[in-house]
Amino acid sequence: MSKLPKNFPEYSIMYKSISKQIQQLNLEKNNTIKEEERQEIESKIQTYHKELDKIREMFPEGFFDT
Numbered sequence: 001m002s003k004l005p006k007n008f009p010e011y012s013i014m015y016k017s018i019s020k021q022i023q024q025l026n027l028e029k030n031n032t033i034k035e036e037e038r039q040e041i042e043s044k045i046q047t048y049h050k051e052l053d054k055i056r057e058m059f060p061e062g063f064f065d066t
Contacts, residue, residue, distance in 0.1 A: 005058040015055045015064060022048050 005011055022045055029041040056064060 004060070008059075011055050011058060015052060018048050018052055018055075022052075 025041050025045050025048070029038050029045070032038050032041065
């Protein structure tokens with residue numbers, strides 16, 4: 001197994017927090033009627049996915065897979 005990042009507990013917590021935020025935004029997006037709001041929410045989701053990808057790259061492959 002590869003080495004864990006130096007601040008591994010913080011990154012792990014951040015990963016879980018961002019994942020939960022994405023879930024909440026997806027629910028909000030599904031309940032939103034206005035297209036402008038949907039696009040804004042989708043933009044936030046994409047930004048969060050990029051952050052998750054950065055965190056995932058720091059950890060061994062499959063670390064966050066459940």
